[in-house]
Amino acid sequence: MPSKHVRVVVRTRPTGRFAEQTFRIHEDTNAIDVKLPKSDVGGTVNNQVDSFSFKFDRVLHNASQERVFDEFARELLGTGGTGVLDGFNGTCMAYGQTGAGKTFTMVGGPANFAYRGIIPRCITALFTAIAARPECAITVRLGALEIYNELMMDLLPYPSAGDTAADQQIQEDSKGGVSVKGLTRRVALTEEECLQAFFEADAARAVSEHSLNVLSSRSHFVVTLFVESRSRVESNERVVYSKIHLVDLAGSERLKKTGSFGATLKEATFINKSLTFLEQVVVALSDKRRDHVPYRSSKLTHLLKDSIGGNCRTMMIANIWPEGSHVEETVSTLRFATRMMRVSNEATQNIQLDSQQLIRKYEREIRDLKQELAMHDILSGRSQMSYEPYTPEEQREIEKAAEQYFEGEVADVDITSIKQVRELFQSMRRLYQNQQQALQSRPARAHPSQAPGAGAEGDVAEGGQPAAEGAGGADEGVGDEEAAAGLSVGVAADQSKRAKGAGLEGGAIDQEARAAGKRRSPDGVAGEQRGDAQAGPAPPDRQTAFTDFKASTEEGQQLEAAFNQNKIDQRTKKQELRTVAEEISRVKVSMEEVKEMVQKKQRERSAEGAKVGGDSSVSLIDEEEYALIKRLKDLKKQYREQFDAHKELKAHLLQIDHNIQKCKTQLLQAFERWYEEKYGQLVSGADAVASAAKTLSSSTRGPEGDDLDENEQFDMMEASRLETQHPDALAFYNAKRKTSPRRTAGRSPGPSPRRH
Numbered sequence: 001m002p003s004k005h006v007r008v009v010v011r012t013r014p015t016g017r018f019a020e021q022t023f024r025i026h027e028d029t030n031a032i033d034v035k036l037p038k039s040d041v042g043g044t045v046n047n048q049v050d051s052f053s054f055k056f057d058r059v060l061h062n063a064s065q066e067r068v069f070d071e072f073a074r075e076l077l078g079t080g081g082t083g084v085l086d087g088f089n090g091t092c093m094a095y096g097q098t099g100a101g102k103t104f105t106m107v108g109g110p111a112n113f114a115y116r117g118i119i120p121r122c123i124t125a126l127f128t129a130i131a132a133r134p135e136c137a138i139t140v141r142l143g144a145l146e147i148y149n150e151l152m153m154d155l156l157p158y159p160s161a162g163d164t165a166a167d168q169q170i171q172e173d174s175k176g177g178v179s180v181k182g183l184t185r186r187v188a189l190t191e192e193e194c195l196q197a198f199f200e201a202d203a204a205r206a207v208s209e210h211s212l213n214v215l216s217s218r219s220h221f222v223v224t225l226f227v228e229s230r231s232r233v234e235s236n237e238r239v240v241y242s243k244i245h246l247v248d249l250a251g252s253e254r255l256k257k258t259g260s261f262g263a264t265l266k267e268a269t270f271i272n273k274s275l276t277f278l279e280q281v282v283v284a285l286s287d288k289r290r291d292h293v294p295y296r297s298s299k300l301t302h303l304l305k306d307s308i309g310g311n312c313r314t315m316m317i318a319n320i321w322p323e324g325s326h327v328e329e330t331v332s333t334l335r336f337a338t339r340m341m342r343v344s345n346e347a348t349q350n351i352q353l354d355s356q357q358l359i360r361k362y363e364r365e366i367r368d369l370k371q372e373l374a375m376h377d378i379l380s381g382r383s384q385m386s387y388e389p390y391t392p393e394e395q396r397e398i399e400k401a402a403e404q405y406f407e408g409e410v411a412d413v414d415i416t417s418i419k420q421v422r423e424l425f426q427s428m429r430r431l432y433q434n435q436q437q438a439l440q441s442r443p444a445r446a447h448p449s450q451a452p453g454a455g456a457e458g459d460v461a462e463g464g465q466p467a468a469e470g471a472g473g474a475d476e477g478v479g480d481e482e483a484a485a486g487l488s489v490g491v492a493a494d495q496s497k498r499a500k501g502a503g504l505e506g507g508a509i510d511q512e513a514r515a516a517g518k519r520r521s522p523d524g525v526a527g528e529q530r531g532d533a534q535a536g537p538a539p540p541d542r543q544t545a546f547t548d549f550k551a552s553t554e555e556g557q558q559l560e561a562a563f564n565q566n567k568i569d570q571r572t573k574k575q576e577l578r579t580v581a582e583e584i585s586r587v588k589v590s591m592e593e594v595k596e597m598v599q600k601k602q603r604e605r606s607a608e609g610a611k612v613g614g615d616s617s618v619s620l621i622d623e624e625e626y627a628l629i630k631r632l633k634d635l636k637k638q639y640r641e642q643f644d645a646h647k648e649l650k651a652h653l654l655q656i657d658h659n660i661q662k663c664k665t666q667l668l669q670a671f672e673r674w675y676e677e678k679y680g681q682l683v684s685g686a687d688a689v690a691s692a693a694k695t696l697s698s699s700t701r702g703p704e705g706d707d708l709d710e711n712e713q714f715d716m717m718e719a720s721r722l723e724t725q726h727p728d729a730l731a732f733y734n735a736k737r738k739t740s741p742r743r744t745a746g747r748s749p750g751p752s753p754r755r756h
């Protein structure tokens, strides 16, 4: 990507005391004119410059949060092959005087979906973009830190680190990229998990009150989304990775104005000092003659080295407070923003090769080449072998041959080299994966009411047998499959069974989990997650670990017990269903027989009537016919009763089936969490577990009659309301609910030096 200057937007804080004489805001031309009131300092002849004009990439006056994101910050995620998911870094930071609205812009207003800021919106947009790339296994991790009094604190430390997480250190890699050593990177499998991690970090920030802002941020807040993407389709070693820094800088403040004292004064001094260093870096970068940039002068500038003048697409929001009393601060912010626009960045794609995979690939290649050469010697009269990799056209040819072979159009494929055999296998795998995907994209299992002979009244009445067969048959498919395959995380179930109905979903999760379990992070990120466990012994295979999880943890035992209980209920109900279905068939057969006999009687009566020239309908029925009609009536009643019982049982079974799925998902998710905590490895692709989580969230609540406490009932109502009214807000509210609130307006200084 060619170098680009830092994109800058100016956002005004809405105010009823807008200084009209001083500020002219031109949204149409993205310009701001400032006319300073004359000061007496210059004496009688005042030569002070008193008006300025500034031009920016964008000026947003009294704009809504939505507009700020859509018209400016969304660009951060990038598009068309140059986005975050394609391996390009992004940074968005808010700069401005205290109280100008930086936190409102980045984080948002408290607990209101419409007021959510750029960070939560970015998270949502990121997960939406991920969902649109099913061909990639994408992992998102969230890290958050604050720089408080020149100490860098992890805001999501592991419990073992204690509350007093130590000052973190910055490290640089060989390419000049910076990272924070040991910073927790919390894996977020879903948008909700990511939002929750962010809310947790936000709640842990340092805030205090001063005369210009009751909840003034006392630290620089940096949230980083680490994104890592691998192809699911190609088995290559390429890993694309990127990070998005979302920065809410602490605000510069004039100590006299804010009336700071004690700890707040000390904080303000550190804040102002670090902002001065930031300015020095920006000045150095905007001056082409300067070859030294003092990045290391402060933690903030060192951390943002990539973002300011480095490998990143960077944007800045300059927040201003356009009131008469803040003119000086506003001009200073606008000056800084103008300088920032002169800084150029060059974002390049971040690709890393998985070294293990790479070595394995080379070893394979060497072995193949050796075999190839030996074959070349043995086979005489062959044309010169080519050792070059296949071109896409040649690959397509081979794939076509594989297709023809599968379709039965050709009896054999001519083998000419080992290389070709390998390519054939690759093609076959691709074809197989396509088939798998096509199968998985089908509905996981037909609704029982749609299954052939699944109990529709007409089916039974017409066919007699199908309802009975269908009821047992369709359901048994599921039960038998699970009984055969068990609930496994590491052992492939029989494929032919897996393709049927409910097995697909579990299978997909297993497969994904296995695939992800084998992966390693390119930069040892997974290792970072668990600190000292990094150097420990290799984790057990997943199936062993799963058995261990179920046996040794309370959660595993409970979930497995619930799963097993549901399986027992399922078997019992299925047996009852089979009995009722058999009874229906028996009644149906009897009904047919009796009906036949009644009709025969009627025919005889009609023939009798014709013989005597009378009307058969008026001739009297005999005792036998009467008994038959009565029997038929009883049978019909019986049939209806059995039919209702059958329907009820089917509904019950459906519920049990649903519970089984729920238990299965919960068990797998709990295992994933446990495995990751214990062995520090990400075992499942984000979207596989996301889909499991989705299954879970759609079935979190019990069936009718379940005991739901008040909170659960409220959650259920709230979730269904949101789902219908604001489907996009569900993850946001769920995540908020699970996080303790950050702030209470006007709260008094607390005991901790970081939280006032």
Ligand SMILES: Nc1ncnc2c1ncn2[C@@H]1O[C@H](COP(=O)(O)OP(=O)(O)OP(=O)(O)O)[C@@H](O)[C@H]1O
Pocket: 012, 013, 014, 063, 096, 097, 098, 099, 100, 101, 102, 103, 104, 105, 109, 213, 215, 216, 217, 218, 249, 250, 251, 252, 319
């Ligand atoms: N665009 C806006 N719309 C509505 N309210 C706003 C807006 N910008 C700021 N505010 C309000 O102004 C107050 C101060 O904003 P905020 O805390 O975001 O300032 P800040 O620049 O982060 O300050 P500090 O540097 O002291 O942390 C908050 O009550 C916030 O809700």
